[in-house]
Amino acid sequence: MSSPKPALKAGIPCHVGIVMDGNGRWAKAKDKARLDGHREGASRARDVVQWAHDLGIRQLSLYAFSTENWDRPKLEVRGLMSLLATLLPRELPMMHEKNVRLRVLGDISALPSAARRAVELACTETAGNSGIDLILCLNYGGQQEIIAGIKHFARQLLADANPEQLLQDLSVQSFRSYLWRNELRPVDLLIRTGGESRISNFHLWDAAYAELYFTDCLWPDFSFAELDRALQDYASRERRFGRTSEQLAK
Ligand code: IPE
Ligand code: IPE
Numbered sequence: 001m002s003s004p005k006p007a008l009k010a011g012i013p014c015h016v017g018i019v020m021d022g023n024g025r026w027a028k029a030k031d032k033a034r035l036d037g038h039r040e041g042a043s044r045a046r047d048v049v050q051w052a053h054d055l056g057i058r059q060l061s062l063y064a065f066s067t068e069n070w071d072r073p074k075l076e077v078r079g080l081m082s083l084l085a086t087l088l089p090r091e092l093p094m095m096h097e098k099n100v101r102l103r104v105l106g107d108i109s110a111l112p113s114a115a116r117r118a119v120e121l122a123c124t125e126t127a128g129n130s131g132i133d134l135i136l137c138l139n140y141g142g143q144q145e146i147i148a149g150i151k152h153f154a155r156q157l158l159a160d161a162n163p164e165q166l167l168q169d170l171s172v173q174s175f176r177s178y179l180w181r182n183e184l185r186p187v188d189l190l191i192r193t194g195g196e197s198r199i200s201n202f203h204l205w206d207a208a209y210a211e212l213y214f215t216d217c218l219w220p221d222f223s224f225a226e227l228d229r230a231l232q233d234y235a236s237r238e239r240r241f242g243r244t245s246e247q248l249a250k
């Protein structure tokens with residue numbers, strides 16, 4: 001079976017995904033409310049988009065709200081949603097300046113209407129930009145994405161004149177088109193801040209071969225130097241996709 005992409009010495013990653021974790025602990029350490037941490041975290045999200053653009057990263061996906069985050073206290077969820085609704089429209093000038101196209105990963109139909117409208121408007125407004133794709137992961141879960149992919153495939157199977165053939169033809173490569181990542185490049189580098197060494201339901205399909213980078217840095221403290229460290233680390237890795245070093249050298 002072929003590898004997901006040609007085995008390459010890692011350079012600048014095309015698609016970087018970030019689990020922006022640690023806002024709450026950052027706030028707690030400063031005797032502030034958790035929402036203050038989220039507000040500061042939103043400023044870092046703004047910064048990282050601009051850094052990623054300037055570094056030539058083509059797609060940046062930011063994990064902003066997971067399917068599991070609904071289980072947080074109502075007040076925190078409401079606060080996060082209203083931050084989204086108020087802060088996102090303010091970023092439109094920056095998104096145009098940096099030629100950012102906003103996209104969404106996740107089911108935003110479940111978001112409160114003000115937040116959903118702000119996201120939809122920003123997506124429409126920036127649809128013509130081509131410098132970098134910013135993929136905001138909202139009400140996103142990797143397991144939910146895979147289940148949605150299975151349902152999508154099953155529906156096609158039920159409607160197909162030759163379902164047995166469709167079933168036979170299903171492969172790792174073709175299944176990708178049933179997922180929500182049809183227009184996404186595979187995640188090359190997955191960064192998680194906040195000190196936890198887990199994926200927390202982010203980009204499960206692509207986690208198969210993404211390079212993982214964990215840092216103790218809390219998200220509101222993330223800096224260009226931190227991003228640069230992650231990229232340097234990534235560049236030093238050998239992406240073998242199951243092969244041997246000797247094969248790659250040929
Ligand atoms: C990440 O920071 C932001 C969201 C999940 C929305 P946390 O809020 O999880 O911060 P910690 O992990 O409690 O420090
Ligand atoms: C992951 O962080 C989700 C986001 C950053 C949006 P969490 O703080 O929700 O993850 P767990 O609960 O520590 O796994």
Ligand code: MG
Pocket residue numbers: 021022023194
């Ligand atoms: Mg957390």
